[in-house]
Amino acid sequence: MSEVTILKIGGSVLTDKSKEGKLNRKEIARIAKEIASGDVRRLILIHGAGSFGHPIAKKFGLDIPGRQNYTGVTLTHEMVKDLNRAFVKELIENGIAAMPVHPMSCAISSKGRLNKMMTSQIELMIDNGVVPVIHGDVVMDLDWGVSILSGDQIVLHLAQRLNAKRVGVGTDVDGIMDDDGKVITSITPKTFSNIKPLLTTSKNIDVTGGMSGKVNELVKLAEGSIPSYVFNASKKGNVAAFLEDNVDFGTVIRSD
Numbered sequence: 001m002s003e004v005t006i007l008k009i010g011g012s013v014l015t016d017k018s019k020e021g022k023l024n025r026k027e028i029a030r031i032a033k034e035i036a037s038g039d040v041r042r043l044i045l046i047h048g049a050g051s052f053g054h055p056i057a058k059k060f061g062l063d064i065p066g067r068q069n070y071t072g073v074t075l076t077h078e079m080v081k082d083l084n085r086a087f088v089k090e091l092i093e094n095g096i097a098a099m100p101v102h103p104m105s106c107a108i109s110s111k112g113r114l115n116k117m118m119t120s121q122i123e124l125m126i127d128n129g130v131v132p133v134i135h136g137d138v139v140m141d142l143d144w145g146v147s148i149l150s151g152d153q154i155v156l157h158l159a160q161r162l163n164a165k166r167v168g169v170g171t172d173v174d175g176i177m178d179d180d181g182k183v184i185t186s187i188t189p190k191t192f193s194n195i196k197p198l199l200t201t202s203k204n205i206d207v208t209g210g211m212s213g214k215v216n217e218l219v220k221l222a223e224g225s226i227p228s229y230v231f232n233a234s235k236k237g238n239v240a241a242f243l244e245d246n247v248d249f250g251t252v253i254r255s256d
């Protein structure tokens with residue numbers, strides 16, 4: 001398995017995060033177009049849940065360990081699938097052979113951490129020129145019955161399992177910022193302990209740890225020498241630039 005690229009697009013980019021269950025259709029269309037203009041060979045797309053996941057998960061208390069509201073789980077899953085369907089449809093309309101992958105049906109967590117995920121179907125997809133489109137989801141949990149699985153955890157798992165060459169995390173801000181709102185251009189596992197207290201927390205409901213949770217996952221990748229780029233996917237051209245391996249913006253998280 002070689003040369004896999006992983007790109008996660010945050011739910012805050014694809015949805016209107018201030019209004020539950022509202023697509024940001026304009027942004028979905030623009031991002032699908034940018035992806036279609038780039039190199040999509042051996043690309044895995046992952047997206048977050050935004051207003052299709054965080055508010056409903058919170059409503060059913062799914063962010064509380066052991067809260068086994070299975071009706072709420074299914075309703076949340078159905079809602080994140082609605083977002084996935086909209087994104088996949090737009091990708092297909094732009095000529096990309098996109099295919100949905102739902103973690104609830106192929107992943108298990110333990111105490112809220114991704115424990116097992118079937119990846120052979122994902123590998124077959126990329127071997128055959130298909131772009132898998134995976135998303136943050138609710139999954140069965142060995143210890144808690146059920147838990148929320150963030151797209152960021154999926155990024156980490158797949159990047160390590162498939163030995164990704166690079167990872168992109170597109171958000172609605174310019175990168176990882178310090179508490180003065182200035183973008184930190186580079187983070188390494190060594191500098192992370194100093195930076196950690198400066199990370200701003202999300203102003204919207206976020207059941208998966210916001211920016212700090214994201215960087216935690218990405219620093220683990222950097223420890224394994226897989227570089228990742230956190231950038232503003234709401235800015236025109238940035239997604240295309242990432243796919244062209246031409247990133248001179250945002251934050252890079254690398255081994256040293």
Ligand code: IPE
Pocket residue numbers: 009010011012047048049050051053054057076080135136137138148149150151152206207208
């Ligand atoms: C959250 O996924 C999944 C659910 C709330 C069900 P993410 O944590 O990846 O979503 P975003 O990118 O923050 O919206």
